[in-house]
């Protein structure tokens with residue numbers, strides 16, 4: 001087989017996967033429907049921030065580009081909770097020295113494009129919108145959105161990294177026994193900006209992911225290197241407190257002053273941003289199989305779009321690259337064997353992180369301000385310190401380890417049962433590190449280990 005490949009979609013996962021293929025000596029053609037963001041800027045300069053964690057770092061390390069990415073990442077060792085009464089409380093995400101990292105999606109994408117285009121065997125085609133695939137050939141058809149011309153390209157290998165609404169996946173959806181499910185949350189998100197101070201400093205602690213949990217909705221803010229924060233409001237589309245219920249400028253101000261008074265002072269363009277920035281929806285996509293005849297493969301959001309509440313969408317897509325490249329190391333570039341094996345092995349992890357991300361929404365928007373939740377976190381940290389080989393909190397397993405997501409999901413179910421029993425120990429708030437709690441833990445461990 002000739003060493004040629006097509007990548008559809010030059011987002012985060014497509015650009016990174018192009019680097020992996022280039023390092024293996026493939027002639028790679030990458031097609032992207034948007035113009036080159038390095039020339040025109042990222043979506044008019046607006047940047048979502050993403051939290052990058054262990055799985056993301058492992059992938060960029062395997063691709064040999066960790067150092068470049070470290071330059072654009074800001075460590076966030078914990079969450080800063082902005083309580084309704086104005087009190088602030090800091091909750092560490094993991095052990096001393098562990099952190100998640102704030103990266104600008106646009107900035108990271110541009111860096112990856114820059115790195116990938118440094119390889120002489122990678123060629124980018126911008127303004128090329130994929131219209132679909134002729135799966136058996138395999139051929140792929142694009143519209144050049146500048147000229148309106150339709151062009152078809154053939155390749156022995158096609159990787160679809162064209163995101164949650166993948167056109168390649170749409171071609172697969174029409175084939176027999178292809179399973180597909182998409183599910184929209186009732187909540188939408190809107191981005192707002194906290195600009196830096198006049199002397200370029202952050203207005204809040206940059207060493208944290210800031211959260212204003214308010215039950216059924218929340219505001220979050222992640223730091224940027226230029227001193228600004230990117231905020232995201234997650235709010236139901238409809239209902240008593242919703243985007244629909246905020247009808248005019250006075251409603252916007254009243255809503256923020258009531259629920260996020262300390263943030264209002266920091267968002268000078270609140271009314272303008274609220275009115276002009278889009279309200280975007282949040283979708284989960286599960287599908288199977290992710291491949292066609294060992295020659296076409298879905299990766300990243302095209303295979304497993306998830307809601308953002310575990311901060312894992314990009315991390316999961318990057319982990320796809322690590323695992324696929326690792327399987328090539330192990331079995332050689334026998335794609336006809338590796339692609340189906342990868343797809344069969346990895347789909348359970350895509351489904352598991354989708355489920356964990358939905359569960360974590362409740363934790364973020366509501367429970368982080370709940371005393372029983374905080375007690376659970378305290379007991380979990382204590383158990384981990386006392387029994388490091390036997391107990392790792394699920395958040396740490398997902399964020400700071402490379403344990404397969406399907407095992408983390410199983411562990412989440414098991415730990416939920418454990419904490420149900422522990423929180424029933426009499427006077428557990430005072431006795432949180434007592435022998436009685438330890439006895440419940442040991443009993444749970446015994447049952448699990450059979």
Ligand SMILES: Cc1cc2nc3c(=O)[nH]c(=O)nc-3n(C[C@H](O)[C@H](O)[C@H](O)COP(=O)(O)OP(=O)(O)OC[C@H]3O[C@@H](n4cnc5c(N)ncnc54)[C@H](O)[C@@H]3O)c2cc1C
Nearest residue numbers: 009011012013033051130162163300301308311313314315
């Ligand atoms: C609000 C929000 C917060 C998030 N926070 C986090 C976080 O903290 N941590 C984390 O890990 N993840 C997070 N994510 C998820 C993360 O953004 C995605 O998982 C990640 O961007 C997926 O990368 P991708 O390359 O698979 O898809 P995308 O980034 O969507 O890239 C797809 C690319 O394909 C192109 N394309 C689409 N259709 C076509 C076509 N027909 N033809 C040609 N090109 C096409 C697109 O223009 C785009 O460039 C968040 C997402 C959202 C919405």
